[in-house]
């Protein structure tokens with residue numbers, strides 16, 4: 001452990017080896033053969049506790065002073081629909097086999113539900129009942145208590161340990177102190193005082209040669225959404241949230257960075273490919289799209305300025321679908337009717353979905369074909385190039401699919417990434433067909449029934465009933481304890497259920 005300008009650096013692993021092995025892994029990849037990914041964490045700061053940084057994370061404390069912002073913020077609770085992606089599209093169960101996303105992955109809903117939903121999702125398991133499956137990092141985009149805890153405990157104190165450590169602490173959903181310096185004089189005077197308080201986000205802007213505090217107001221507006229609506233990974237033994245923006249924010253640039261450091265999220269259960277899971281690169285794709293390039297930010301569409309009952313203009317904090325507030329969003333800049341623009345967006349969504357599903361089908365086949373090749377006796381050396389293609393093809397699919405508004409934010413970018421993904425998947429399947437033939441398999445590889453999520457869970461060996469039962473018990477016994485503790489600490493209002 002060493003101290004450099006007041007910052008404790010501990011998350012460096014074998015510093016001297018980093019450069020050497022990065023060069024080595026790069027050489028292997030450029031040959032596109034025998035590219036096995038051996039993860040070598042990058043050198044990274046670990047911020048010490050910062051008692052100077054005061055963060056008021058309890059959302060309810062702002063209700064009286066900022067009634068309009070508070071009420072519209074609370075209205076995100078009106079977006080209740082919680083659709084299961086696994087059930088809507090069971091191919092995803094196969095694509096994520098061996099990884100928790102195969103159990104449970106849902107579309108996003110209102111910010112109000114972030115804490116509830118991370119507790120409820122099967123991916124976080126049932127600590128206190130069956131086991132504490134995930135790291136602390138899984139709380140990181142759920143609310144302002146995270147910024148508070150990092151300030152109080154430092155990054156090492158926050159990120160170390162399992163998910164349940166934060167159960168009675170991260171209880172306020174995405175709120176005021178995630179985006180504002182709520183203790184500043186400006187904020188007290190009703191000004192925005194936008195702030196990013198998560199050190200890993202400030203560090204990520206530096207990778208793009210930006211500094212949050214000196215950005216212009218337009219950049220800062222989009223910057224607060226980049227707290228969470230981005231691609232990230234959990235770096236090093238500490239599982240520190242890190243944005244992979246060293247080479248840029250495109251799918252190609254991020255993939256190249258992950259390959260260079262040898263990062264892998266998990267090994268696929270069927271194909272044994274070393275996979276990457278994309279999170280939700282909304283900020284990245286937006287910045288590459290036509291609106292991003294023209295300085296039209298998330299705020300112009302998702303948080304428009306509106307007139308209150310008192311006739312005064314304020315920022316509508318009900319973040320949701322901008323078409324619901326068409327007159328104060330799109331119509332500020334476009335002359336077309338709502339129907340016309342909505343139709344354009346709908347058509348693009350449909351066209352992108354069509355290509356996306358084709359890529360998913362190719363990937364499902366590739367995973368089962370790779371499994372068949374292993375079963376037929378293929379060697380690691382034979383398989384490696386095809387598995388790298390699978391890794392890259394699925395990364396491209398996920399980068400396009402996981403940013404839920406991609407069809408609106410940057411349809412051209414998303415289509416291009418999907419197109420290159422189809423190309424990689426075709427490469428993988430051509431290689432696999434040769435390997436299979438060499439080992440005597442010339443018939444098409446059969447895909448089991450994956451027509452429903454139930455069938456797909458069975459096909460990849462997930463006991464969904466056991467998972468659900470454990471979760472129910474956890475929600476009944478552990479979570480009420482967490483809320484009770486949080487109320488005693490004043491993090492939640494006393495009367496809240």
Ligand code: HEC
Nearest residue numbers: 062066069070073174175176179190191192224299314315
């Ligand atoms: C996801 C980010 C985000 C969250 C959460 C958020 N705000 Fe804001 N807030 C903004 C943005 C962006 C603006 C507008 C900034 C600008 O105009 O440049 C804003 C503006 C404001 C302003 C300035 C006046 C106005 O209406 O433009 C106040 C006051 C405010 N917010 C209060 C709150 C309170 C209180 C909460 C919690 C209940 C909250 N905000 C939650 C992002 C957020």
Ligand code: HEC
Nearest residue numbers: 079108109110113114117141174178225227228298302320
């Ligand atoms: C602290 C993290 C965080 C910040 C900051 C944040 N978001 Fe989110 N956002 C989330 C999470 C998590 C969800 C999913 C919540 C759920 O489904 O439980 C979400 C959901 C959404 C949704 C879907 C809402 C719905 O009703 O379906 C939109 C749109 C969105 N965010 C836009 C934004 C914009 C625009 C900003 C910046 C002004 C922003 N978010 C800032 C974490 C964040």
Ligand code: HEC
Nearest residue numbers: 108222225229282283286291296297298301322404405408
């Ligand atoms: C030009 C307007 C515009 C800008 C700029 C914009 N969005 Fe969106 N966004 C939309 C629209 C419209 C939708 C809904 C598309 C639809 O109806 O299919 C959407 C959808 C989303 C969704 C998916 C919501 C869901 O429930 O699936 C998220 C998340 C999101 N946007 C976040 C962001 C973030 C973060 C930024 C900035 C980095 C941003 N948006 C910039 C217009 C915009």
Ligand code: HEC
Nearest residue numbers: 290291294296300301322323329330332333334341344345
């Ligand atoms: C703050 C201004 C602003 C807002 C708000 C805005 N746009 Fe745009 N939009 C632009 C600009 C600027 C362009 C680029 C125009 C050009 O290059 O000719 C653009 C281009 C477009 C295009 C054509 C480019 C393409 O993608 O092929 C569509 C479609 C579009 N916007 C839809 C929307 C929708 C839908 C909304 C609301 C959800 C919206 N815009 C909100 C400024 C805005």
